[in-house]
Amino acid sequence: MPSQEDRARVPEALEAAGGLRPGVARALARQTGVPEAEIYGVGSFFHLLSEPEVEVRVCQGLSCRLAGAEALLEAARESGLKAEGCQCLAACDQPPALLRRRRVLPALRLDEVRGAGADPGAIRAAAAPDDVWAGQVGPEADDPEHLAINLLGPLDWSGAAFARAASMGAAAVFDGLERSGLQGRGGAGFPAHIKWRGVASQAETERYVILNADEGEPGTFKDREVLLRRPDRVVEGLAIAAAAVGATQVYCYLRGEFEIPWQALEGAITRFDAEGRFPGIAFHLHAGQGAYICGEETALMEALEGGRGMPRLKPPFPTEKGLWGKPTLIHNVETIACLPGIVLRGGDWFRELGRTGAGTKLYCVSGHVARPGVYELPLGVTLDELVETAGGYTGRLQAFSPGGASSGFLPADKRDVPLDFKALAAEGSMLGSAGVVVLDESVDMAWAVAQQLRFFEAESCGQCAPCRIGTRFLRERLDAHRAAVAGAGRGEALAQVAEVAWQMNEGSICGLGQAAALPLTSALEHFPDAFA
Amino acid sequence: MAGLVTTFGAGAMTNSIGEIRDADFLFVIGSNTTEAHPIIAMEMKRAVKRGATLVVADPRSIWLTSMAERHLKLRPGTDIWLLNAMANVIVTEELYDEDFVAHNTEGFEAVAETVRAYTPEAAEQVTGVPAEEIRATARQYATTRKAGIYYTLGITEHSHGTDNVYALANLVLMTGHLGHASCGMNPLRGQNNVQGANDAGATPVFLPGYQRVDDPAVLAKYQASWGVELDPTPGLNLNEMMKVAGTQLKGFFVMGEDILLSEPNVAHLEEGLNGIEFLVLQDIFLNETARFADVILPAACFAEKDGVFTNSERRVQRVRKGVEPPGEARADWEILQDLARLCGADWDYGDPAEIYAEMVKDAPKFAGISHARIEREGGIQWPCASPDEPGTTFLHEGGILRGKGLFTPVDYRPSMELEDSEYPLLLSTGRTLYHYNSATQTRREQGAGFKQPEAYVELHPKDAGRRGIADGDLVELLTRRGNLRCRALISRQVRRGCIWMPFHFAEARANLLTNDVGDAVTGTAEYKVCAAEVKRLSEQPAPVAFRGSYYAVEGPGPGKVDELPMAPVSAADPGD
Amino acid sequence: MTQPQTLTLNGRELAFAPGETVLEVAQRAGSFIPTLCHDPRLAPAGACRTCLVEIEGWRRMAPACATPATAGMAITSESGRIDRHRKSLMALYLADHPEGFVGSELGAPDQVYQLAERYAAPTDWPRMDNIRAGRPLDENPYILFDATKCIACARCTRYCDEVEAVTAITLAGRGSQTTIATVDNLSLLDTTCEMCGGCIDTCPTGAMAEKIPLLTAARPERELTKVRTTCNYCGVGCQMDLNIDPEGNGGRGKVVKITSPAPGTTTNDGNLCVKGRFAYDFIDHEDRLTTPLVRGADGQLQPASWSEALQRAAEGLLGVAERHGKDALGFISSSRCTVEENYLVQKMARAVFGTNHVHQCAAT
Known part of the structure; x- marks a missing residue:
């Protein structure tokens, strides 16, 4: 029978074999002992594996579409490239983005694609010399006193925070974490210290720490910048977490399109290893294969184990039964990167950095703003403050998504709501991953909603019926409505939306399905005229 | 089966199919279970998925070996070496159940003496199975309480088939893996009603319920019941009958068998059948044997008649008529009754339930079972001595049926025919x-x-x-x-x-x-x-x-x- | 002795055993909770969402099939919220399902229709076209996969993996295109599939179906008579239901399909193998013997009446005994026939002809 490791290496073996070409699954099954149908099922789940013939993918996310992504895809096809649209590539600040194999090329111009002809290797992006690039971040001042992560700060290979945590002992680290008020930065905002104590208190001593770097929420690209610019903080944060909860194995799951961030993280691990900073802790890097849902923590674990990335039922929670059924601490990149600062400067310092909530927050901002990018600001700034940091609006504000596609749309008059966990929840939205997308008045809101619905339909894992059927049903209904409006025929196309949205929220297994109707329902609430 | 009766006093699976899923150690030998008994294999798979250890001894790689912790890929026909070597390990390392051996068995010393020469190293030379794998298997088997042995024709269809069964039984007896759930000695029956045919006395040695024809008390009972004189001499078994077809045997009644296709050395048998005088064949299809038949009687198939089958785990279950037989075909029991009457018998059975009732009247093992009861409760496992007993899921609880389990020392004899330069x-x-x-x-x-x-x-x-x-x-x-x-x-x-x-x-x-x-x-x-x-x-x-x-x-x-x-x-x- | 643990279901106090799920407790108490993806042989998936119940103190409804019972748990399985959930969920299922209703199925009953009817789900929601890939070119003789009826509950793939352990089929693709596939979409014949048909048996909608009854336009399952019997192949003794068209074969009755009894009720636990489930063609095969035959003077077998054939048989056997003695006769019985018939053969050999030369091919 195949071992745990045999199964776990299936996705990357499929990648190495050039994706799910005919015969590959059977050949791999003979080598690994993993059933061939299981391998096929895994390969067919992940877009980077299931479509081996595709040469380039053009992001069709909202920010990229605002920047002409549809025309770019058309141009790529006209050039003779095997090109497909794809969902968010976490480059909303540099739209439109294109994926060549696993490399994201930013801010492509039509002529850059046309000039390459049918050779995908010849595509060059002016914004990315040698195909390497990073985005705009801020604030620009190096201000370690006020920035928990400090994207522009100097790299620190001293391991001082880890050493300090070790001398404090786990209990003191938990206390410090509790005082810091740190809430998970992946979207759910769950208090970090509860997870840590949860893992540490398990009877099972085989425990794992996982870094969730499967960033894919449309509008979000902060983890990319953290990995690129502060991999030192990420690796040290992971080491602190592992030591505190009693884990020796750390798994880093990066979305497959993060080739450059992968190199940065791998380099940091190598550097720390060479200096022997974190003795007894082993880091393993795993590449995602193209599935937004694997950002959901239990789906990520399924994928790490070599399965189809379908979320698990909770309870049990990962703190109790996570990776391979063992207690697991899983955190988003940004959350982890906050840890060295919290350990060195204390929980109180971190908490005080925030305004309406604890700590600083990396806000991603894209769409109709002057300088899209990632900005570390006190938790609880308003949209106007954020956009001011990003160089101001480029048009008249109509709507914004405060936390990625899952947060729906808010109207301009909510611009003063603090961008924090609580206040946005009170508005029926959420901070989520703080992927703020700004839309000016030129945007047809029904069009914007349609794009978000397409995203959820494409990225639903298909496991539970409310989400699998509901995401498609809503998208088809909105398409029907827009067609009817265009044909001057008003219809009942949206008659079931409220009930389906209720069902998806109540009935879905995970957050994807629970939130997937929000773009439509929030837009119907706040922008009724757009659907008239 | 003869081996089992000798050893334990009953020829059947000692334990039940439903217990397999709870076993902790499964030793499968001479059984391609997934192909021959797929549903039992499902239970084995379930046990393995639950964490049980599976060891498969088979010359071939079969599906089960892909799931096994160990595949003992022995040379064909060397089972005795493997099994005696396992016994050697259990005896030498004193892993046997001393208490069980003392109270429930006889003949241990003889077996202990015989297996002394069968060291794992020597066995490795003969079987090709590494000595360490033999040791590990023996140790795991002996030290796991819920450890069951499962076998089929790969064990019995040899010139030394009965010896193979004895060698397996020795392992069961010395470890005391008997008389509780999920253990025992479990022959998986190849045909739907092998168990039932044997139970019913369709054998040259036993009357119904494994009562020997040469036991005077048994014979007297049946002579009284049937009102005729009975022959106390055991008859010829199938293989012997086939060999003397045409010489000693001049006439055959054959029901539901294609002896030409299923018997070994067909050329010899065809010659013999040419020398017989009369053959009646009763079947649902014309088969190869029909070439030699004088009369062919068309029978109903299982979907067209009533009765019971007894499965491998001794469970008596109903066969129910769903459709009418085609043409003039009739149920075998009806044909048999008419034929017997023409031959002078005064049979008058109204339905299979009556026949079954007559059978259990003189067979204490089945006395508590009736069609009516199966109708109410579903299948019932014998022994079941009275209508208020529930039946028996595993045998030998609180003592072995024959009193004491009999160890039988066996020595390796090569198969009758081995490879040579002409037939390599x-x-x-x-x-x-x-x-x-x-x-x-x-x-x-x-x-x-x-x-x-x-x-x-x-x-x-x-x-x-x-x-x-x-x-x-x-x-x-x-x-x-x-x-x-x-x-x-x-x-x-x-x-x-x-x-x-x-x-x-x-x-x-x-x-x-x-x-x-x-x-x-x-x-x-x-x-x-x-x-x-x-x-x-x-x-x-x-x-x-x-x-x-x-x-x-x-x-x-x-x-x-x-x-x-x-x-x-x-x-x-x-x-x- | 520890106190038996209890919980309440709709206010009723119920005892439960450790390890039981909410669904199991409810089923034992006779309380119906709808399910689609549940099969007691499989690890719970919680994916179909039909069994969601409310648990006091829990914000979200929880799947009864996958939620372990705990002491003091207060469960509600009937409420306005749950009713709304069932209605809208089943309406969504219907929207993604072929149009139809209870009683319109061509094969096995479709539980989507049944549950939609039971909970009076709206039936007027717009239907969506099927976008799940099937395997129309799979020439395997037995198992049909109708992707339009698939609800991706994964009972078939989980059965194939967890029970049959051959893992020939898998969930493939994702999102609304999620379907059931084989490796590279090969025919089942070219995969590890052992054709046990367990996928058909566990499928709640008829998406997995027996090919032959559908291709031969046999009557739907609701019009068939089921007769419980014992399989006539190997020695496991699986219980099975002959599905009989009573008017078939000119009123003689025709077995058009074989299904297995519910899991947990018989030794085979709801399972059958390829032979048990599918190898029933022989019953109505044209080669069946339908009339007695006797060998004529010309050496050829000729049809004969029963009385003629039986007379000839009796005379023949008695003649051999007369000429050569009773022990010149051999009786070969069959482990394929019933216990009663074996009993009669040996009784005939012993009591009628006086010989112990009786055996069958089963000397193990």
Whole structure:
């Protein structure tokens, strides 16, 4: 029978074999002992594996579409490239983005694609010399006193925070974490210290720490910048977490399109290893294969184990039964990167950095703003403050998504709501991953909603019926409505939306399905005229 | 079965199918369970998934071996060496159940003495199974309480089949793996009603309920019940009957068997049948034996009649009539009754329930079972002595049925025919999932033909290569008794030097090839081992629809990928 | 002795055993909770969402099939919220399902229709076209996969993996295109599939179905009579239901399909193998013997009446005994026939002809 490791290496073996070409699954099954149908099922789940013939993918996310992504895809096809649209590539600040194999090329111009002809290797992006690039971040001042992560700060290979945590002992680290008020930065905002104590208190001593770097929420690209610019903080944060909860194995799951961030993280691990900073802790890097849902923590674990990335039922929670059924601490990149600062400067310092909530927050901002990018600001700034940091609006504000596609749309008059966990929840939205997308008045809101619905339909894992059927049903209904409006025929196309949205929220297994109707329902609430 | 009766006082699975899923150790020997008993295999798989240890002893790689912790790939016919070596380990390392041996068995010392010479190292030389694997298996088996042994014809269809059963029983007795759930000694029955046919006394030695014909008290009871004089001399077993067909035996009544297809050394039997005077055949199809029949009586199939079958775990279950038989066909019991009456009997059974009631009246093991009760409760497992007893899920609870379990020392005797320069390969036969015995039913099933339309022989890539044989080639298979043509399947399943073929195909009757040397006790023929050779035929007509097998070296289906950018693994070289 | 643990279901106090799920407790108490993806042989998936119940103190409804019972748990399985959930969920299922209703199925009953009817789900929601890939070119003889009826509950793939352990089929693709596939979409014949048909048996909608009854336009399952019997192949003794068209074969009755009894009720636990489930063609095969035959003076077998054939048989056997003695006769019985018939053969050999030469092919 195949071992745990045999199964776990299936996705990357499929990648190495050039994706799910005919015969590959059977050949791999003979080598690994993993059933061939299981391998096929895994390969067919992940877009980077299931479509081996595709040469380039053009992001069709909202920010990229605002920047002409549809025309770019058309141009790529006209050039003779095997090109497909794809969902968010976490480059909303540099739209439109294109994926060549696993490399994201930013801010492509039509002529850059046309000039390459049918050779995908010849595509060059002016914004990315040698195909390497990073985005705009801020604030620009190096201000370690006020920035928990400090994207522009100097790299620190001293391991001082880890050493300090070790001398404090786990209990003191938990206390410090509790005082810091740190809430998970992946979207759910769950208090970090509860997870840590949860893992540490398990009877099972085989425990794992996982870094969730499967960033894919449309509008979000902060983890990319953290990995690129502060991999030192990420690796040290992971080491602190592992030591505190009693884990020796750390798994880093990066979305497959993060080739450059992968190199940065791998380099940091190598550097720390060479200096022997974190003795007894082993880091393993795993590449995602193209599935937004694997950002959901239990789906990520399924994928790490070599399965189809379908979320698990909770309870049990990962703190109790996570990776391979063992207690697991899983955190988003940004959350982890906050840890060295919290350990060195204390929980109180971190908490005080925030305004309406604890700590600083990396806000991603894209769409109709002057300088899209990632900005570390006190938790609880308003949209106007954020956009001011990003160089101001480029048009008249109509709507914004405060936390990625899952947060729906808010109207301009909510611009003063603090961008924090609580206040946005009170508005029926959420901070989520703080992927703020700004839309000016030129945007047809029904069009914007349609794009978000397409995203959820494409990225639903298909496991539970409310989400699998509901995401498609809503998208088809909105398409029907827009067609009817265009044909001057008003219809009942949206008659079931409220009930389906209720069902998806109540009935879905995970957050994807629970939130997937929000773009439509929030837009119907706040922008009724757009659907008239 | 004779071996089991001798050892334990009852010839049946000691334990129940439903207990398999809770076993912690499963020793499967001579049973391709997934193909011959798929539903029992499901229970085994469930046990393994739950965490049980599975050890499979089989010359071939079979599906179960892919799930096994250990595959003891022994040379065909060397079972005694393997089993005695396991006993050697258990005795030498004092892993046997002293208490059980003392109170529940007799003859331990003799076995302990016999197995002394069967060291694992010596066994490795004969069986090809590494000594350490034999040791590990013996230790795990002896030290796990819920440890069961499961076997089928791979154990019994040898010239030393009864010895094999004794050797297994010795292991069970010395470890005391008897009398509680999920352990025991479990022969998996090949036919739907093997158990029931034996239970009913369709054997030369036993009257119904395993009561010996040469036991005067038994005989007296039946003479009183049946009102006739009975012969106290045990009769000839099947193998013996086949050998004296035409000489000592001049007439046959054959019900539901195609003796020409299923008996070994068919050429000899055909000669014998030419010398008989009369043969009555009662069946649902015309079969090969019909060529020799004087009268053929059309019978109803299982869906067209009432009665009971008894399964491997001694469970008596109803067969119910769902549809009417075709044409003038009638239920076997009705035909038998009419025939008996014409021969002078005064039988007057109204239905099978009455027949069953008569049978259990004189057979205490089944006394509590009736059609009416099965109707109410579902299947009932014997022994069940009275209507208010629930039946027995596992035997020997609180003591062995025959009083004390009898150890029987056995020594290795080579199979009657071994490979030599003329016939350098060892041929075994068996069944596949898609066909059943002589396939009179399954080959009339359009579906099975899709998967396995033609007879084939499995051979090792190296044996095939040396003979210039490619996958799907038409080959001639020869033994001292005959030859036949079939397709070659280059297989990952067989060991080098061994070949295997299913016995289901009439146009390539494997039993033309096999040896009819019978087991000394049961008369069961040595279907499992004989010397053979395979030759590629010069004419190669295209296969009808030879799909090969999933287990072929060349898998079926399109899109073979030769090179993957990964390190090759050892499994790539099959079965050496 | 520890106190038996209890919980409440709709206010009713129920005892439960450790390890039981909420669904199991409810079923034992006779309380119906709808399910689609549940099969007691499989690890719970919680994916179909039909069994959601409310648990006091839990914000979200929880799947009864996958939620372990705990002491003091207060469960509600009937409420306005749950009713709304069932209605809208089943309406969504219907929107993604072929149009139809209870009683319109061509094969096995479709539980989507049944549950939609039971909970009076709206039936007027717009239907969506099927976008799940099937395997129309799979020439395997037995198992049909109708992707339009698939609800991706994964009972078939989980059965194939967890129970049959051959893992020939898998969930493939994702999102609304999620379907059931084989490796590279090969025919089942070219995979590890052993054709046990367990996928058909566990499928709640008829998406997995027996090919032959559908291709031969046999009557739908609701019009068939089921007769419980014992399989006539190997020695496991699986219980099975002959599905009989009573008017078939000119009123003689025709077995058009074989199904297995519910899991947990018989030794085979709801399972059957390829032979048990599918190899029943022989019953109506044209080769069946339908009339007695006797060998004529010309050496050929000729049809004969029963009385003629039986007379000839009796005379023949008695003649051999007379000429050569009773022990010149051999009786070969059959492990394929019933216990009663075996009893009669040996009784005939012993009591009528006086010989112990009776055996069958089962000397193990």
